[in-house]
Structure formats: structure tokens, C-alpha cells
Amino acid sequence: MNFRRVWTIATKEYTQLLRDRRTLLSTMLLPLVQVVLYGYLSNDIKHEPTIVWDLSRTAESRRFTQALSNTQYFDVRYSASSMGDVVAHIDAGKTLAGIVIPPDYASLLHQGKSPQVMVAVDASDATAARTALSVAQSVGTSLSHGMQIKALRLAGLPVSQQGVDVRARAWYNPGLRQEVFIVPGVLALILQFTMTFLSMSTIVRERELGTLEQLIVSPIQSGELILGKIIPLMTVGFINVTMILLLAVFWFGVPVTGSVLLLYFAVFVFFFTTLGLGTFVSTIAKTYIQAIQLIQFFLLPSMLLSGFIFPVAAMPKVLQWFSYLVPLTYFLTIVRGIIIKGVGLDYLWPQLLLLMLFGFAVFTTAALRFQKRIA
Amino acid sequence: MIGSNTTVSVRSLTRRFGAFVAVDDISFEIHAGEIWGFLGPNGSGKSTTIRMLCGVLQPTSGTACVLGYDVAKDPEAVKLRIGYMSQGATLWDDLTVDEHLRFYAGLFDMHGARAGKSIAEWTERVGLEERRNQLAGLLPGGYRKRLALACTLLHEPQMLFLDEPTSGVDPISRREFWDIIVGLAESGTTIMVTTHYLDEAEHCSNLALMYAGKLIAQGSPQALKALPQAGVTLEIDSPVNPAILSALDGLPFVRSASLYGSALHVTVDRAQDAERLRAALASKGYDAGSLPVIVPALEDVFAAIVEAA
Secondary structure (H helix, E strand, O other), X not given: OOHHHHHHHHHHHHHHHHHOHHHHHHHHHHHHHHHHHHHHHOOOOOOEEEEEEEOOOOHHXXXXXXXXXXXXXXXXXXXXXXXXXXXXXXXXXXOOEEEEEOOOHHHHHHOOOOOOOEEEEOOOOHHHHHHHHHHHHHHHHHHHHHHHHHHHHHOOOOOOOOOOOOOOOOOOOXXXXXXXXXXXXXXXXXXXXXXXXXXXXXHHHHHHHOHHHHHHOOOOOHHHHHHHHHHHHHHHHHHHHHHHHHHHHHOOOOOOOOOHHHHHHHHHHHHHHHHHHHHHHHHHOOOHHHHHHHHHHHHHHHHHHOOOOOOHHHOOHHHHHHXXXXXXXXXXXXXXXXXXXXXXXXXXXXXXXXXXXXXXXXHHHHHHHHHHHHO | OOOOOEEEEEEEEEEEXXXXXXXXXXXXXXXXXXXXXXXXXXXXXXXXXXHHHOOOOOOOEEEEEXXXXXXXXXXXXHHHHEEEEOOOOOOOOOOEHHHHHHHHHHHOOOOHHHHHHHHHHHHHHOOOHHHOOOEHHHOOHHHXXXXXXXXXXXXXXXXXXXXXXXXXXXHHXXXXXXXXXXXXXXXXXXXXXXXXXXXXHOOOOEEEEEEOOEEEEEEOHHHHHOOHHHOEEEEEOOOOOOHHHHHHOOOOOEEEEEEEOXXXXXXXXXXXXXXXXXXXXXXXXXXXXXXXXXXXXXXXXXXXXXXXX
């Protein structure tokens, strides 16, 4: 390994990277755009437009509606005058939920009976619907609870304060803010995408140009060539990570609670997997278009299986095994662990170790295949 | 036994790709300072041969020594001492002339003053001083080839492989390019060049013709023209009625006939066939004239050799 030759290649790559303004701009800006988009588009179920058909029109029914509004999940914007109205609003997508309070709501309550309130939810988006339903359910339960205590007091009976007191605490993310969860995930995802893509295209393009052939006839070794090509890409990766972190901290207010140094080290380890994957694909694909199609075959499943969108623990057992074969899974755990939970090596070493093993395996395979392909 | 001035020595070199035999048991020698022309149709195995000689592709069998190093056993030693310019002069469009030269200097471990001196020298020799800071993508075709050549010459290789160095280049640039090549050979560099331009082949001291993986002829241009397979070319120099061409069809001793301006070149098997040709034409009412024997163009020679092969 001749490091001056590695540097010769790296210098050329840096020059080309800086000269190709369009690619440079998209490599730098695209991650930022994606973080901003994901950060804002994360589906927080709050202030969902709601329509109420109140047939009771009493102080009691208004109290129920008020209780729903107070949760901040329901935003009662429309008042219906028929069932048709409710259906039409939900059909049109104007509201997520429709609430129907029966005419005998107040009178049944006074008789000590349970009136039935209908909560209809547009469940096209299952997550949003599930949240809305459970919030509505808990509003009903707590209202009933309050009424029972009141009734007992009125009857002069002692009210016991016994019962299970659930004190909910949302650790690591007390505000239950979606962006705290999403932004670190986006960092991992973008890094995988950009690095794989760049390493793949830098080699495939040389092959398409015919310059790879010219390099092979020079005394350069394939190891020197690969190293010289990936050092500039690592620089791009570190710049991307830094920009995303700055955006996370200063724009979204998502602080890095753990060690920044450890985070960068994990990023470095992850480079070998992503750059190795890109190099590997470049040895299979003959053209740029073919390479792009091939890479989708790796990137899409790894995104879905990694736990970026769906928690791994919630997956069917078989898919969980597959998710353990995806390096992104470990990297995500590490990134979220460091940024959100602030944990260090004492907890994350198994993931980091596995990531190293993956990196070593993928990168070595790619380098060997590359060497064989050009020889 | 390799002579002291033998630069390339190839013995029974063969390369198979699966069942396909790209290079089929070829042998030849190239001497120091020679311009060795490698001719043949596309896909005949020239580039595969060159790739083996450059140490990039392992031979299936046979041996090849370049500058005394076995290309199969010691490819790195070969790579350090040769220059290779691939088909189409591959450059990076987004790098300048100077950046290309610095890059190639670095690849061959030339740094600092040594690199600077060599770069300055070659920029001048190929006439690129004015364009040092121009992007390669903006260079006209002829200058692209010169830059590619300069890149392969920086480390002063003793052996140079040029794969179709002048394809797609205008005639003036081609001539200038060949002036450089001839100059290099005169200063002792051995050159192996492939080309489809047969006027360029006349510059070569030796030629080899490859066809379907085999070397079917080799020798100096003069020797090739005198080969028996080349036949004898006669000229009918009178305003020719194109109908003569059809009259020649079916004459067993006529190999080929083609129009050159107002004249007709007819290739026959032997010099004695001239009289038979005259008689055959006279019987059809045509006057063949004096039927002088002419030195055939290489093009006709190769057409004849390939046909005979």
C-alpha cells in the first residue's frame, strides 16, 4: 500500500467533487431538505378536525365535547345537523372523527344509566385512528369516573382514594415529540443512502467512461484505488452528519444527549458497510442505470426492516430475524441511543461490534470482488 | 532465447473466454525502437493481446515477456515500465490538462520537482502549453489524444502500447500525432500500435495482421505486399465502362476488382494471368491496354490475405 498513490487518487476525487457543482449541491442540500421534510411531516396526531352531531343540546353534552377538545387531539370545528352531515365530512376528508351524542344523553345520566356516545373515525390511516379512538375512550372513562365519585359523595358515602394510580412518565422524550424520534432516524437513513449511492456511482462512472481500464494498466493497486476513492466520500459523509446534527439541535431542538465523539465513531464504522455495499454493487452492474436499479433492491428492504418506520419488536418473528441481518438496524439503535437516550458504549457495544463485523465483511467482500473484476 | 534488443517476446500466447478463443496460439517478437503495427478487424483479438501484454489479463496458456518480465508472473514490474493509451483516449472531462498530468505523475510515484520537470517537458512536446488550465472536456479531439499520450509518457516508459490512438482525429492532427510517435521510436522507445488507417501502417517497420484470434501474416509493409497470397495487381487505365466489372465476374483467376478513380485495379493470382485477362476482355470487346503491374495498396493486400485465410 503506497499512501502517496492513495493521496493522488483522493486529490483527483476531491477536485472532481468540488468541480461538479450540481452533484455537490444535491449531495449537500438533499439531506437537509429530507430532514426538514421528515421532521415536519412526522404524523403527530394532534388537533384533528372533528365534527359533532349533538342531539342532546344540554350542559352535560357540551361538557363531553369540551372534554374532548381539552385533550388537544380533537379540534371540534363543525357541528352537524344530521348523520348525513357527519358521513359527508368524513367522506370528504374534512374531518378525521365524527361524534354523535344521542338526544337522551343528559336524561339517561340523570337516571343513573349509561348513555352511548358514538365516535366514528376515518381509519384509512390506522395509526391516527388508533390514537383518536383510545383518546376518546379515555375521555369517556375519566368522565364516568368523575361522575361516579360525585354520585357517591352526594349519597354521603365515603369515597375511597384507593385504586391503581398510574403515573405515566415519558422518559428520554418527555414532550413525546415525534421529531425527537424521527430526526436521528433520518440521519441514519440519509447517510446510508448518500454513501452507498456515491461510492457506487464513482466507480460505475469510471467504468462507463473507460477511465477505469486506463487506471488498471497503471501501477496502482486496487486497494489504493478504493481507499483513494472512499476518503473523499467519507469527508462528504462527515459534513452531511454535521449539517444534520446542527439542524437537529438548532432548528428542531433535538439535543444530542450522549457523546458526540462516539456518534462520529459509529458513523465512521458505518461507512465501511455503506461504501462497501456501493462498491459491491458497482462490481455487478455494467451501467449506471443498472446500478441504480440494483441498489434499490438493497436500500428499500433495509429501510423497512431496520426499524426506521416500524419498530423491530412489533414485526413478525421471521421478519425480525431478517432485520437483524440489516446493518442499518444496529446503526439506528446506536444513533437513537446516543442522541435520544444519551447512553454510551456500556450499552451500545454489542451493536457497535456487530456493525464493525458487518463493515469488515461487506467491505472486504467488495474489495476482493473489485480486485477480481478488474484483473 | 531472448536477444538483447528484444522488447516483446510472445510464444504460443492463448486466451480463452469460456468456449470462445479470443487469442489463438500467437507468437511474435518486437525489437527495441521498432514501430510495430497491429492490424485486423474489430473483435479479432488485438485488444485482448494488448491487455495481456500490459499485465492486466492473465493468459490462458503460452508466455509473453515484456522488457524481460513475464507478464503473467510479474505484471507489476511490467506496468511500471510501460505506457498504455486505451481506445478513445479516456480522460476525465472535468479535470484540466495540468490536473491530468499531475494525477498520472502521482500514479507513477513522481512527485515534486521531478514531476514538475517532466510535466513541463511533455506539455511542450505535445503542444499543450497554451491549454494547461483548460478542462479536458473542452479540448478538440486532436488535443485530447495528445493529452492522453502525454499522460502515458510522463514516466518515460521504454515500451508504449497505443490502441487506435488516432481514431476520430482530423488528418492534420493525425500527421502531427505520428510525427511524435516516430520521434519517440527514433529516441529508442518501442511502440506497438493498432490502427484501422492503412496509410498509418506504412509508418510501421513491421506489421502483423490478426484475424479471428490468429496472426495470419507478419512482416514489413514491403514484404507483405510481395506475399504470394497478395496476388498481382494490374491496372486497366482507360475510361472504363462499368460493364467491364461484370465481365470480370466468373473469371476463375481474378480475385478481386475495384475502381480507383477512372482506373480499374484487378488482382489476379500470378503475373502470367495478365495475358489471359487481356484475351478474356478482348473476347467481350474491351481493350485492356498495356496492363501495368502496380504496387498494391495495403488495403488490397489485407483484403486478399484475409480472403485467403
